[in-house]
Amino acid sequence: MVLNNILKDVRPLHIIGNVEIEVTGVNIDSRRVKEGNLFIAMKGTQMDGHQFIGKAIELGARSVLCEEIPQNPVDGVTYIQVTSTEDAVGKVATQFYGDPSKKLKLVGVTGTNGKTTIATLLYNMFRKFGYKCGLISTVCNYIEDEEIPADHTTPDPVELNFLLHRMVEAGCEYVFMECSSHAIAQKRIGGLTFTGGIFTNLTRDHLDYHKTFENYRDAKKAFFDGLPKTAFAITNADDKNGMVMVQNTKATIKTYSTRVMADFRAKILECHFDGMYLEIDGNEIGVQFIGKFNVSNLLAVYSTARMLGKKTEDILLVMSTLQSVNGRLEPIRSPEGYTAVIDYAHTPDALENVLNAIHEVLNGKGQVITVCGAGGNRDKGKRPLMAQEAVKQSDKVIITSDNPRFEDPQDIINDMLAGLNAQQMKKVISIVDRKEAIRTACMMAQKGDVILIAGKGHEDYQEIKGVKHHFDDKEIVNQFIMHN
Numbered sequence: 001m002v003l004n005n006i007l008k009d010v011r012p013l014h015i016i017g018n019v020e021i022e023v024t025g026v027n028i029d030s031r032r033v034k035e036g037n038l039f040i041a042m043k044g045t046q047m048d049g050h051q052f053i054g055k056a057i058e059l060g061a062r063s064v065l066c067e068e069i070p071q072n073p074v075d076g077v078t079y080i081q082v083t084s085t086e087d088a089v090g091k092v093a094t095q096f097y098g099d100p101s102k103k104l105k106l107v108g109v110t111g112t113n114g115k116t117t118i119a120t121l122l123y124n125m126f127r128k129f130g131y132k133c134g135l136i137s138t139v140c141n142y143i144e145d146e147e148i149p150a151d152h153t154t155p156d157p158v159e160l161n162f163l164l165h166r167m168v169e170a171g172c173e174y175v176f177m178e179c180s181s182h183a184i185a186q187k188r189i190g191g192l193t194f195t196g197g198i199f200t201n202l203t204r205d206h207l208d209y210h211k212t213f214e215n216y217r218d219a220k221k222a223f224f225d226g227l228p229k230t231a232f233a234i235t236n237a238d239d240k241n242g243m244v245m246v247q248n249t250k251a252t253i254k255t256y257s258t259r260v261m262a263d264f265r266a267k268i269l270e271c272h273f274d275g276m277y278l279e280i281d282g283n284e285i286g287v288q289f290i291g292k293f294n295v296s297n298l299l300a301v302y303s304t305a306r307m308l309g310k311k312t313e314d315i316l317l318v319m320s321t322l323q324s325v326n327g328r329l330e331p332i333r334s335p336e337g338y339t340a341v342i343d344y345a346h347t348p349d350a351l352e353n354v355l356n357a358i359h360e361v362l363n364g365k366g367q368v369i370t371v372c373g374a375g376g377n378r379d380k381g382k383r384p385l386m387a388q389e390a391v392k393q394s395d396k397v398i399i400t401s402d403n404p405r406f407e408d409p410q411d412i413i414n415d416m417l418a419g420l421n422a423q424q425m426k427k428v429i430s431i432v433d434r435k436e437a438i439r440t441a442c443m444m445a446q447k448g449d450v451i452l453i454a455g456k457g458h459e460d461y462q463e464i465k466g467v468k469h470h471f472d473d474k475e476i477v478n479q480f481i482m483h484n
């Protein structure tokens with residue numbers, strides 16, 4: 001593609017060189033540059049991409065998009081200077097890949113918890129309707145049946161547009177994607193055209209990155225501010241920030257709620273270990289999910305399907321066949337009669353909700369043993385709060401490691417323990433080795449008890465000092481259950 005065409009939506013401050021050259025690819029990482037690529041220099045949180053311009057040219061970049069043109073420009077290389085490469089990158093990637101989001105019905109999901117659940121359930125539902133679909137999520141990306149491993153919840157703009165382009169080529173009509181707050185703040189979704197957006201909820205997370213709750217909220221809100229008039233914005237009226245999210249959007253606003261008046265409503269009629277009976281918009285339906293928060297998730301799915309033109313009866317029929325998403329409230333029954341539940345809860349709010357869900361079903365008939373930790377190099381403020389939530393609704397708590405990343409695992413555990421008083425500490429033991437912690441929980445559990453293993457869900461690794469070691473909560477539980 002010709003460079004000038006890729007630059008259609010950006011406003012260059014200054015250009016050196018020829019813009020009529022052919023571009024073979026767009027790249028934000030010098031290490032991946034190939035002959036004829038356009039290299040975009042991004043100012044990151046760790047490094048400044050401008051320092052890699054020379055390296056990118058050595059590897060074959062023939063054009064460079066940057067905020068500062070280097071002092072000694074190389075002959076034969078085209079330099080385009082813009083005010084913000086972060087602003088430009090999405091627009092450039094979109095053009096390079098033929099504006100794929102315009103050829104798809106793209107729906108984005110944002111909020112602290114529930115994004116993966118909702119996006120995955122929508123993808124499963126629309127495939128059951130018979131459409132070709134794509135999914136962009138924390139667990140894995142999909143182009144129809146093809147699995148593409150995910151590094152991030154939301155990929156960088158180049159990878160994202162490449163994925164969407166491949167989805168167009170594969171004939172996909174609908175794509176459901178998670179929009180993380182990092183991705184919105186870093187404009188990874190810049191240049192995309194959304195058919196609709198969904199807001200789940202807002203509780204504390206990622207304050208290490210966003211610094212204040214208000215910044216975090218505004219990052220999420222920016223997604224709705226950017227939706228076009230033709231799109232829909234579906235928001236959770238039960239969340240304190242539900243209406244804040246959509247107050248400046250141009251899109252058509254729809255609300256969902258399990259508590260107050262809203263466009264789409266649901267309530268729980270009955271609740272068992274195998275599922276719930278719900279009333280959605282006046283219709284009764286059995287679903288294979290437990291937990292109040294899953295009613296909100298299912299309602300968000302229902303509202304979206306309605307906004308995408310599907311009929312109530314068709315939606316409910318498919319909804320009753322949907323099953324829990326990998327690592328989200330996934331039960332494993334032991335022969336001794338206790339149940340281990342694997343869940344990805346890694347925020348105080350998610351822990352509270354998942355424990356609520358367990359108690360709703362347990363109904364006082366067994367003990368709850370919780371195994372949890374907190375991730376390293378992430379929001380430290382949530383650690384004591386997570387320990388408090390675990391203790392509040394458990395009979396025993398084993399505090400252990402999650403992904404320590406570059407921190408000392410014992411320091412993270414100490415941060416968690418610092419949230420507890422002497423009385424609460426009586427319920428708690430700490431075991432740094434996560435495998436040992438899970439084994440201990442399995443040994444403690446009696447018939448009728450529930451072990452909650454929280455924080456890692458679908459993850460099949462433990463990240464220690466930059467290395468991902470194979471580690472799968474589900475695999476480990478199954479091992480101990482077999483050998484007991």
Ligand SMILES: CC(=O)N[C@H]1[C@@H](OP(=O)(O)OP(=O)(O)OC[C@H]2O[C@@H](n3ccc(=O)[nH]c3=O)[C@H](O)[C@@H]2O)O[C@H](CO)[C@@H](O)[C@@H]1O[C@H](C)C(=O)N[C@@H](C)C(=O)N[C@H](CCC(=O)O)C(=O)O
Binds near residue numbers: 183209
């Ligand atoms: C804090 C954060 O979001 N960081 C992301 C950001 O990295 P960064 O800004 O720190 O980049 P950097 O390392 O400083 O490098 C700056 C630029 O120089 C380039 N570079 C760097 C080195 C080199 O040799 N050559 C080169 O060209 C880089 O490609 C980059 O363009 O941009 C990078 C490229 O897109 C991402 O890989 C990186 O994700 C890091 C690994 C990360 O852990 N991100 C997490 C926190 C994240 O984004 N999580 C959210 C989900 C959170 C949730 O909701 O739960 C997600 O969407 O996954």
Ligand SMILES: Nc1ncnc2c1ncn2[C@@H]1O[C@H](COP(=O)(O)OP(=O)(O)OP(=O)(O)O)[C@@H](O)[C@H]1O
Binds near residue numbers: 138200293350
């Ligand atoms: N609507 C909800 N409200 C509160 N908690 C929820 C909700 N949905 C799911 N959870 C809890 O949060 C955990 C993560 O759910 P999910 O993976 O769907 O969220 P996410 O928004 O994709 O998270 P991430 O930001 O890590 O990608 C689940 O394991 C569950 O414990």
Ligand SMILES: N[C@H](CCC[C@H](N)C(=O)O)C(=O)O
Binds near residue numbers: 138153402403
């Ligand atoms: N997307 C989240 C996932 C957290 C999962 C938890 N296991 C942890 O490592 O903290 C993050 O990167 O913060």
Ligand SMILES: [Mg+2]
Binds near residue numbers: 115116137139
């Ligand atoms: Mg997710």
